[in-house]
């Protein structure tokens with residue numbers, strides 16, 4: 001397989017690219033006296049998966065929520081498709097860490113809920129919901145309720161729901177943190193398949209260096225509070241190789257090691 005070549009940029013920087021769908025311009029965030037983020041400048045490329053990685057409390061979730069329009073920035077602005085973000089919008093879908101499913105609704109209703117809110121008629125939303133339920137491997141579970149599903153299956157429902165609204169940008173906050181290692185690896189495969197199939201822009205938060213290197217086109221490393229960009233890494237993984245070959249590849253392993261060396265100073 002092709003070796004993983006790395007391109008990287010250090011320091012407090014503006015990352016530019018030709019086809020940016022999300023632009024983060026000089027974002028800062030204070031929660032009262034707590035300065036969570038400072039001077040974040042980033043561009044997220046259309047159709048690519050970018051991961052935010054960094055020590056606990058460095059502001060990954062905060063940045064994701066600011067991009068989602070769920071939390072206001074204290075300074076700076078976010079542009080999506082060249083429009084300034086003033087709140088949540090249909091072109092962005094957020095997948096929560098705890099899935100945020102409605103316990104009283106079936107899988108079908110949960111997946112179609114975003115469309116229901118937009119007034120899409122039942123026949124159409126069920127058609128769309130069925131398609132994504134199938135894509136995440138839950139065909140046959142349409143009429144089940146969240147409590148009848150495993151944690152991994154509930155997470156698949158959350159992901160299917162995000163896909164169903166046909167947002168351009170999917171914001172995923174540690175979507176695999178609550179599932180076991182086998183399921184996590186399966187999800188990573190599924191995610192890569194969906195990235196390839198759907199051509200959407202993914203912004204992903206994880207604590208796992210291995211996961212970040214495995215799934216990302218680009219990794220943005222944040223420094224401890226106040227979160228700033230410390231490094232940007234493009235792990236050029238050959239995704240035509242098998243998952244096992246990728247995980248054994250020297251380029252993959254070196255990238256994991258290098259990120260670990262950068263982050264270990266912050267480990268408790």
Ligand SMILES: Nc1ncnc2c1ncn2[C@@H]1O[C@H](COP(=O)(O)OP(=O)(O)OP(=O)(O)O)[C@@H](O)[C@H]1O
Pocket residue numbers: 031034036054055056057058059060061062063225
């Ligand atoms: N609603 C809030 N009110 C006050 N402080 C907050 C709030 N949300 C986050 N913070 C603080 O802001 C900082 C960044 O938090 P955030 O959750 O964004 O970090 P994170 O990198 O996602 O953390 P983790 O990896 O532990 O999930 C932390 O110090 C946190 O305690």
